[in-house]
Amino acid sequence: MTNEPQATSVLYKQTLIAGLWRENPVFRLLLGMCPTLAVTAAVKPALTMGLSVIFVLFCSNIVVSLMRNLLKPHLRILMFTLTISTFVTIADLFLKAFQPRMSEILGPYVPLIIVNCIIICRAEACASKNPLLTSIIDAIGMGIGFTLTLCVLAGIREILSTGAVWEIPILPAAFVPWTAMRMPVGAFLTLGLLLGLVNAITKRKA
């Protein structure tokens, strides 16, 4: 009985860190590949996309968790989509109003968050089956995991394609930019290499 709060605390901690590594949406679950490949040419848009996903994931997990006992099984996906699209629309309007440049760069990829598998997956696998706090922690963990992954990918691509990170030059002027890294081929190449690296580390740990 005395161990119950401790067990709950461990569960929350595990839920939070699961999204960072063990169940990382990009590296381990291979979800949300569309924005991962499309908006990681530079760190700024990648971070904006990551923060937008955190917002949508956070809000949709709260709503889905609160209504989980009222959901009809055959209408649940419809409810998830309705909830997610509401928060995506709000995120899109926010970017258009306060970050017009980022909204322009991200273009259709912000509205496309509606069909991002990570969010529907978390609504189905976690929020619709767990209480509010667990759903919030899951959203934060998964959202941060996704954002960090995008930023790592974008950081590598931005350095190699421009010699800069966050538009701040860090490589010497003699560096010849790899233009291909800004293009889709750069996204596939970087993602493939990082997935290989993550697999190698996981196998070594096992």
Next chain:
Amino acid sequence: MPKIKYFFQQSWLLIISSFCFGLLIAITNAAWSPRIVQNKIDKLNRLMGGLLPKAHNFQLQTELEIESAKGKKVKSTIYKALSDAGECVGLAFNTSGPGFADRIELVVAVDDNFQNFAGYAVLASNETPGFGDQIKLPYYRNQFIAAPAAKLELVKTGNAEKIDPEIVAITGATVSSEAVLEIINNSITQIKDQMLKKGLISNDK
């Protein structure tokens, strides 16, 4: 009656949620739309300034209604570009039409006597990244600079640097290239005719 009861039993949550979410979006939109509109105006001014660098400020001249190639009515606002000395250095107008993925909104600039293009810039588009969105790049846009302000023709191969009515399409984005050309061709002739009729420009220049 039992059918209606069953319908509401099954879908009450969906109906209430749709209403609440719709209200939430409406409130958010009402709160932020003035800012979004202002951002669009700022962008339009910035783009027009880029197309007509001699312009010091832009004066709203008139609003015209043109018909898109698919018969849809499109509103176009005409701005007069004025230099420091208050002289007209060109005209700019916004126009739109269907693109490959979504509507393409353009701002087009012409010289003060509507004889040659000063260029175009993309106000809004959702064309395929890496392909159709190349309509924003100088390779395609520069072909319009100084081209005659009349119907232009799209060609698949040719000299993109030559100033003539022939515009070389973007490889891999023919539909988007065609869409831009169609929007410009369609609006330039109609706007020119309407402005001539209204006496806002003259034929003799």
